[in-house]
Amino acid sequence: MKKENTSTKAPRRVKKIEKTVFVGLSGGVDSSVSAALLKQKGYKVTGVFIKGWYPDFLPCEWREERRDAMRVCAKLDIPFLTFDAEKDYKKNVIDYMVSEYKKGRTPNPDIMCNKHIKFGSFLNFAKKEGADFIATGHYARKKEYRMKNDECRYELLEAQDKNKDQSYFLWTLTQKELKHTLFPIGHMQKAEVRILAKKFKLPTALKKDSQGICFLGKVDLKDFLNHYIATKSGAVLDMEGNKIGTHQGVNFLTIGQRHGFVINNKINHSKPLYVVSKNITKNTIVVSDNYKDKSNSQGSDTIILKKTNWINNKPNKDNVYFVRFRYRQSLIKARVVLKSKKYIVNLFEGFRDISEGQSVVVYDRKGVCAGGGIISVIL
Missing domain, CATH: 3.40.50.620 (HUPs)
Structure with a gap:
């Protein structure tokens, strides 16, 4: 039952x-x-x-x-x-x-x-x-x-x-x-x-x-920007200031780029050349074959940020952080300090492929994104 x-x-x-x-x-x-x-x-x-x-x-x-x-x-x-x-x-x-x-x-x-x-x-x-x-x-x-x-x-x-x-x-x-x-x-x-x-x-x-x-x-970014930005050809210079080629628009070139310019004598410049600096006023760029050499005096290790955003806590000047200024770039050790109301990123080693306008994104040791800012000045 x-x-x-x-x-x-x-x-x-x-x-x-x-x-x-x-x-x-x-x-x-x-x-x-x-x-x-x-x-x-x-x-x-x-x-x-x-x-x-x-x-x-x-x-x-x-x-x-x-x-x-x-x-x-x-x-x-x-x-x-x-x-x-x-x-x-x-x-x-x-x-x-x-x-x-x-x-x-x-x-x-x-x-x-x-x-x-x-x-x-x-x-x-x-x-x-x-x-x-x-x-x-x-x-x-x-x-x-x-x-x-x-x-x-x-x-x-x-x-x-x-x-x-x-x-x-x-x-x-x-x-x-x-x-x-x-x-x-x-x-x-x-x-x-x-x-x-x-x-x-x-x-x-x-x-x-x-x-x-x-x-x-x-x-094609260059083709896209050509509809909005008037360009003119300019000189490509080596590290000593000698003209070695031409480019079709300094605005379109980014620090670290290895395309977008023509070298006159490729026999004397057999190694790949990279943009290491550019001058908008003079419409010139400087190229080198050793821009990744971090011991080179041209390497920059100090970046001043603008328009910063900190997702949680503001950076601690005593902490070691990891930053990148390009997508998928390997993380770089750095400290982030506040000085005169501006955040400054002090890299542990110098880099030459840094451009104004890029975003620096900051991470802690656990992979937490602390925030970031836009590169205003490179020293």
Whole structure:
């Protein structure tokens, strides 16, 4: 005989709190898998294609990317939206980039795109539409911890996949932005993301990774800038000041670059030559075959930053940090000090491939991104 359940208590039900996430879908595999993972975890997901600004002289590829994003949403059975960021993108990314190159500096448009568009206007749009979070396909990690006063704080960490880590492009993030941001694939290897894309049967599973400028894609930077910056040929000088060749525009050349100029007598200069300095006023560049020689007197070990942002705590002058001023560059030991209201990066060794306008991103020993700034002066 079966024993009856005489309990009068109702079964306990766990109330599910459904959080809403707007995922920025680029039409690529990383953001697609991010959306799929979030839906799998129980989030209420909406896919959003962010439309940037596209000049008339470039092939119109954004419609294809948008179509792929729509197909992903259809496969996942989630809503799809298009967010028009054209005006903000033109002003804060393209106009900024052109202005910096005109001044002879080397900007990073992807960083400005993240700051002003993805974690700026897009985040604001998502919050106004009722989203609790935004998510992107960036290879980076976020860590949450609580202070003694029970306040939540957030850290930005390098991705698990060091070859794909994109924390360099995210140094402008603030606590308020990190609070509402998710990085679903930051703990994964790229190969794992590809495998998941196939398991989820996403239409972007076999799509190649995108390259180039944020939203614009793979474009020839010199050709692009030629539409906005008037150029003229100038002299290429050796370390002694002798003219050894010509270039077609000093604005387009970056310190450390080994292309974009012509040497008259290649027999006397058989080794690869690199740009070690440039003079916008005189329209000249200086090249050398030993710019990586850190013992060379031309090496710089002091950098003054502007427009700094510290994600959590400001740097401690006594701590040893690790910095990079190029994406995927090996980390360099340094100290960061505040002097006369300016942050100064003192590298442990001199480097010659540093350019004004580049971003210096600072990490601690544990791979936590402390923040960074834009190079203002190189000493």
